[in-house]
Amino acid sequence: MDFVNATILLLNYIFVPALAYGSQLALGAIFVTLIYGILRFANFATGDMMSFGTMFVILFTFYFQSVGISLGVLPTALLAIPFGIILMVGYMLIIDKLVFKYYRINKSPPVQLAMVSIGVMFVTQAVVRIIIGPSDRRFFDGEKFLIKAGEFKEMTGLNEGLAIKSTQVITIIVTLILVSTLFWFLNKTKTGKSMRAYSDNEDLALLSGIDPKKIVMITWVIAGILATIGGALYGLDKSFKPFTYFNNMLPIFAAAIVGGIGNPFGAFLGGYVIAFSEILLTYAYRKFFMYVLPESMEPDGLIQLLSTDYKFAVSFSILVIVLLYRPSGIFKGKVL
Amino acid sequence: MRKNLNVIAAYSIMMGLIILVGIFQSWNIALSIFNLCLISAVMTMGANIQWGYAGLINFGIMGFTALGGLAAVLISVNPVQEAWSAGGFNILFSLFLIIAMVLTVRYILKNYKKSKNRTYIVAAIVILGIVIIRFIAEPGIEAIEGVDPAKTGFLGGLGLPIIFSWVVGAFFAGGLAFVIGKVALGLRADYLAIATLLISEIVIAIIKHEDWLTRGVKNVIGLKRPAPYEVNLQQTDWFISLVEKFNLSKLNLITDLTERQAALNQLVIEGSSVFVKLCYSGLFLVVVIILLILTQKALYSPWGRMMRAIRDNEEAANAMGKNVVKQHLLIFVLGSAIVGIAGAMLVTQDGLFTPGSYRPLRYTFLIWVMVIIGGSGNNFGAILGGFVVWFLWIEAAPIGLYLVNLTTSGLDDTHFLKVHLIESVPYFRFLMMGVGLLVIMRYRPKGILPEKIEIK
Numbered sequence: 001m002d003f004v005n006a007t008i009l010l011l012n013y014i015f016v017p018a019l020a021y022g023s024q025l026a027l028g029a030i031f032v033t034l035i036y037g038i039l040r041f042a043n044f045a046t047g048d049m050m051s052f053g054t055m056f057v058i059l060f061t062f063y064f065q066s067v068g069i070s071l072g073v074l075p076t077a078l079l080a081i082p083f084g085i086i087l088m089v090g091y092m093l094i095i096d097k098l099v100f101k102y103y104r105i106n107k108s109p110p111v112q113l114a115m116v117s118i119g120v121m122f123v124t125q126a127v128v129r130i131i132i133g134p135s136d137r138r139f140f141d142g143e144k145f146l147i148k149a150g151e152f153k154e155m156t157g158l159n160e161g162l163a164i165k166s167t168q169v170i171t172i173i174v175t176l177i178l179v180s181t182l183f184w185f186l187n188k189t190k191t192g193k194s195m196r197a198y199s200d201n202e203d204l205a206l207l208s209g210i211d212p213k214k215i216v217m218i219t220w221v222i223a224g225i226l227a228t229i230g231g232a233l234y235g236l237d238k239s240f241k242p243f244t245y246f247n248n249m250l251p252i253f254a255a256a257i258v259g260g261i262g263n264p265f266g267a268f269l270g271g272y273v274i275a276f277s278e279i280l281l282t283y284a285y286r287k288f289f290m291y292v293l294p295e296s297m298e299p300d301g302l303i304q305l306l307s308t309d310y311k312f313a314v315s316f317s318i319l320v321i322v323l324l325y326r327p328s329g330i331f332k333g334k335v336l
Numbered sequence: 337m338r339k340n341l342n343v344i345a346a347y348s349i350m351m352g353l354i355i356l357v358g359i360f361q362s363w364n365i366a367l368s369i370f371n372l373c374l375i376s377a378v379m380t381m382g383a384n385i386q387w388g389y390a391g392l393i394n395f396g397i398m399g400f401t402a403l404g405g406l407a408a409v410l411i412s413v414n415p416v417q418e419a420w421s422a423g424g425f426n427i428l429f430s431l432f433l434i435i436a437m438v439l440t441v442r443y444i445l446k447n448y449k450k451s452k453n454r455t456y457i458v459a460a461i462v463i464l465g466i467v468i469i470r471f472i473a474e475p476g477i478e479a480i481e482g483v484d485p486a487k488t489g490f491l492g493g494l495g496l497p498i499i500f501s502w503v504v505g506a507f508f509a510g511g512l513a514f515v516i517g518k519v520a521l522g523l524r525a526d527y528l529a530i531a532t533l534l535i536s537e538i539v540i541a542i543i544k545h546e547d548w549l550t551r552g553v554k555n556v557i558g559l560k561r562p563a564p565y566e567v568n569l570q571q572t573d574w575f576i577s578l579v580e581k582f583n584l585s586k587l588n589l590i591t592d593l594t595e596r597q598a599a600l601n602q603l604v605i606e607g608s609s610v611f612v613k614l615c616y617s618g619l620f621l622v623v624v625i626i627l628l629i630l631t632q633k634a635l636y637s638p639w640g641r642m643m644r645a646i647r648d649n650e651e652a653a654n655a656m657g658k659n660v661v662k663q664h665l666l667i668f669v670l671g672s673a674i675v676g677i678a679g680a681m682l683v684t685q686d687g688l689f690t691p692g693s694y695r696p697l698r699y700t701f702l703i704w705v706m707v708i709i710g711g712s713g714n715n716f717g718a719i720l721g722g723f724v725v726w727f728l729w730i731e732a733a734p735i736g737l738y739l740v741n742l743t744t745s746g747l748d749d750t751h752f753l754k755v756h757l758i759e760s761v762p763y764f765r766f767l768m769m770g771v772g773l774l775v776i777m778r779y780r781p782k783g784i785l786p787e788k789i790e791i792k
Contacts, residue, residue: 011370042527042529044701089590099778102778109525110525111525111526112777112781113395114526114529114778115704115708116773116774118701118703118704118773119770119771120770120774122701122766122769123766123767123771123774124770124772125697125766125770126765126766127741127767129760129763129766130764130767133759203739241485246697250533250534250537253530254534257527257530262491307389309541309544310545312541313535313541313777316534319530319534320519320520320534320535323520323523323527324519
């Protein structure tokens with residue numbers, strides 16, 4: 001029986017990766033939920049918008065690297081993110097003006113807006129692939145690990161190592177700062193309150209003198225910030241590939257709906273629910289039981305609930321179950 | 337005649353374009369575009385039944401297509417006897433257990449009142465059932481996958497002619513649609529879209545990773561064909577003389593006998609692949625025409641009228657005593673079944689089943705672009721959409737290349753911008769589809785051939 005090693009094992013393979021992945025999903029899910037709550041449509045271009053912002057971050061990172069600007073131990077990309085955000089917000093406002101505005105003013109049904117967002121998805125995908133190409137790109141530089149597995153073993157004298165990548169720490173810290181600022185903005189400032197009012201009841205909000213144009217613009221600005229940072233963090237942690245970003249749309253949708261769509265806090269937690277359940281259900285617990293159980297009871301198999309191939313399927317199944325039994329999401333979003 | 341003028345004009349232009357490809361590129365390319373246009377047309381008819389007739393959004397087209405493809409494999413491949421004897425019993429027993437589990441849960445849900453205890457019992461049965469089934473199936477699966485993994489490693493199929501799979505594919509897809517419909521049809525439109533999209537991803541994940549059933553990402557190749565093989569055709573006398581007859585004037589220009597023989601051989605090789613494609617075109621055309629007649633009949637029947645009533649005003653239709661839930665489920669199953677047929681046709685044409693190639697962009701969103709551009713609610717429109725969009729999807733690269741060359745003609749051939757743009761020509765198709773969809777949705781929201789309802 002060795003509970004310390006078992007805990008470190010779970011921390012290393014489940015808790016830390018899930019926390020980082022969950023943060024990335026959470027940012028995307030808040031993006032989806034804001035668009036849904038205020039502009040009232042399911043944005044199928046989510047993944048591609050994220051890849052669009054990330055693309056600019058990468059291009060700026062490459063530029064900074066070529067002129068020799070760096071942040072030392074931190075990745076240069078952090079410096080490039082603000083520039084990426086500016087271009088991304090510009091793109092979103094242009095898209096809104098050219099495409100979404102017309103349907104919003106005509107009060108088209110949400111389905112039609114969702115279809116239009118598919119058109120935007122195709123266009124964005126094409127632009128990203130034409131500018132940066134479809135291949136896999138890594139743009140991480142700086143110190144890779146905060147704690148290496150070997151160092152940790154030496155330090156503590158345990159069997160199990162705990163490796164913490166610096167990208168994971170950066171992801172979690174940036175997400176926490178960003179999300180707490182966002183909640184402060186939504187709950188305490190006048191603009192934020194008017195956004196929530198507009199989301200709750202459009203007519204009543206208009207009646208009390210809230211300017212819908214301003215609300216929509218601010219929504220796109222916040223969405224652009226979230227999408228760019230979320231995409232850049234995912235790219236730093238793993239790698240940037242337009243196709244992967246398109247696919248990430250699916251767990252992000254799952255996270256937003258599981259948390260209760262239209263409810264930003266729900267979406268934030270939904271990201272972690274999805275990430276943890278994906279990793280918890282597909283992790284092989286054999287080693288964990290070897291530490292916890294006495295030697296005579298050691299398990300033979302891998303003790304894996306589902307094979308890792310079904311990682312995505314887990315989050316979708318959770319979504320289906322939630323839709324069936326609690327359609328408004330775990331944290332009470334809009335009723336479907 | 338007059339009122340159908342735009343339909344006839346649109347289809348003539350489309351056929352003209354395909355013939356132009358035949359003349360300027362090659363008949364082989366033209367026919368393969370035409371065949372895939374026909375398959376796309378079947379898919380759009382399925383989606384159109386759901387969206388155009390009943391207003392249901394189905395973003396799970398990819399899943400139904402893949403199930404149709406799976407049917408083609410399970411029907412046509414010869415059974416692998418060794419695999420059956422190695423693990424067949426475990427698999428059949430697991431299947432029996434699954435059925436027993438589902439029936440028990442159904443029985444409990446039907447005969448006991450809703451309560452906390454009932455939920456716990458159902459959950460316990462499901463979890464226990466899954467654990468037991470895993471224990472029984474696992475050794476069977478391992479044994480099956482161990483049988484000559486480089487060549488088989490799966491159970492194989494029934495060894496029947498592949499054409500039967502078109503019907504079976506429809507049943508597979510319809511069965512899945514029934515389950516999804518029971519679960520998800522109560523959701524609001526955009527949630528239904530997301531739910532079906534995610535469910536289709538689950539279907540693909542299962543097909544990709546259950547190697548004992550589908551061979552997974554190892555792919556199944558060399559499926560049987562309903563059409564003759566090129567190699568055999570090239571050796572049959574009647575085909576050679578047919579080719580000779582068609583090209584007599586060209587061949588007569590060549591006086592030298594050996595040269596003439598060489599030219600004839602070349603023509604036979606080209607002709608054989610065109611002939612095979614023509615066989616497929618004939619088969620597909622039959623399916624499209626049968627489906628078109630059936631869907632047109634349905635559209636103008638009392639049932640079609642009822643569907644439109646439900647689509648346009650659900651509450652009113654409900655108040656008139658129409659069972660909206662039941663009709664939605666019915667139309668969801670019917671439309672998905674048609675998509676399943678298309679999936680089986682696709683695999684039949686390719687002769688191989690590659691689960692890794694099923695991607696939502698190609699098999700779900702592109703089909704939706706077809707339906708919207710063509711004209712939802714109008715079968716002729718949906719089919720035309722399938723033709724136009726698939727044609728553009730294939731021909732986008734040459735058109736893009738031409739445009740790039742035109743706009744950058746002032747630049748040096750090695751200029752980095754020109755090289756980069758020429759490399760990214762394949763992605764112009766996405767741009768074209770996106771812009772096309774946005775323009776149509778904005779300026780002609782009912783599509784090229786809009787829905788028109790005549791009261792007969």
